[in-house]
Amino acid sequence: MDPRGRNMAVRTKLAAGNWKMNGLREDGAALARALVQRMVAAGAGEPGCQLLVCPPATLLTTVGGLIAGSGIALGGQDCHAAAKGAFTGDISPEMLADAGCTHVILGHSERRHGHGEGDTAVHEKILGAWRAGLTAILCVGETRAQREAGTAVEIVASQLAGSIPGDGVPDNLVVAYEPVWAIGTGLTATLEDIAAMHAAIRTRLPARTRILYGGSVNPQNAVSILGLAEVDGALVGGASLDAENFWTIARSCV
Numbered sequence: 001m002d003p004r005g006r007n008m009a010v011r012t013k014l015a016a017g018n019w020k021m022n023g024l025r026e027d028g029a030a031l032a033r034a035l036v037q038r039m040v041a042a043g044a045g046e047p048g049c050q051l052l053v054c055p056p057a058t059l060l061t062t063v064g065g066l067i068a069g070s071g072i073a074l075g076g077q078d079c080h081a082a083a084k085g086a087f088t089g090d091i092s093p094e095m096l097a098d099a100g101c102t103h104v105i106l107g108h109s110e111r112r113h114g115h116g117e118g119d120t121a122v123h124e125k126i127l128g129a130w131r132a133g134l135t136a137i138l139c140v141g142e143t144r145a146q147r148e149a150g151t152a153v154e155i156v157a158s159q160l161a162g163s164i165p166g167d168g169v170p171d172n173l174v175v176a177y178e179p180v181w182a183i184g185t186g187l188t189a190t191l192e193d194i195a196a197m198h199a200a201i202r203t204r205l206p207a208r209t210r211i212l213y214g215g216s217v218n219p220q221n222a223v224s225i226l227g228l229a230e231v232d233g234a235l236v237g238g239a240s241l242d243a244e245n246f247w248t249i250a251r252s253c254v
C-alpha cells in the first residue's frame with residue numbers, strides 16, 4: 001500500500017526537487033527544516049506521494065541529517081560512472097550512497113548540453129548508480145528545434161534506447177521527460193503534448209516504471225499536469241527551492 005492506502009500496483013507518484021547549484025548551508029538547512037515541518041504537521045498518508053530532494057553535493061550531509069526519519073528521500077544531481085579514482089571534481093555513486101542518497105539524477109539537460117554528456121556516458125553512469133544501489137532518474141527530452149521539426153518522440157526514443165542499459169528495465173529506474181526548452185524558462189509543454197509523449201515513452205517501458213514530467217512545474221500548473229495519465233510525478237527545479245511551493249506541488253500528486 002502507498003501512503004494513502006492505495007494498492008502498490010498503482011505506481012506511487014514521486015515529487016523530486018532538483019535544487020541545482022543553489023543554496024549555502026543555512027539556506028539548505030532552512031528549506032529542509034521547512035519540508036520536514038510540513039511532513040510532521042500533515043501526518044501519515046501525506047503528501048500522498050514520495051518526496052525526494054536533490055541538493056548540491058556540499059549540502060548532502062547537512063540536508064540528509066535534517067530529513068533523516070522524516071520520509072523524505074535524498075538524491076544527488078549527477079555522478080561519475082566509476083566507484084573511485086583520479087577524476088578530479090567528480091563524485092562516485094558509492095560516495096552518494098555513503099552520504100545517504102537513495103537516488104541520483106542522470107542525463108539532465110544541463111549535463112547533456114552544458115557538459116557535453118551523451119547517451120553513452122549516461123548509460124555508464126546508470127550502471128554505476130545501480131552498482132551502488134541507487135535509483136537512477138534518467139532525464140530525456142527534446143530541444144525546441146527538435147519539437148518544431150516534429151522529431152520529439154524520435155529523439156526521446158533514441159535517448160531511452162541509448163541510455164538504458166540492458167534489455168530489461170529494473171525497478172531502480174525512473175524516467176523524467178523534460179523538454180529542454182521548458183526547463184527554467186516558465187514555459188511548459190501543452191497538456192496534449194505531455195500526455196502524448198508520456199504515452200509514447202510508456203510503450204518503451206514496463207508498467208511499473210515511473211515517468212515524471214519536468215519543465216517549469218509550479219503550484220499553479222501542477223494539478224493539471226500531474227493528473228494526466230502516465231504522469232507519475234514531477235521533477236521540479238526552481239519551484240522546489242520554496243518549501244510551500246514544493247509542498248503544494250507534491251500535494252497535487254493525486
Ligand code: PEP
Binds near residue numbers: 183217
Ligand atoms: C529541472 O531542473 O529538472 C527542472 C525541470 O527545472 P524547472 O522546474 O526550473 O524548469
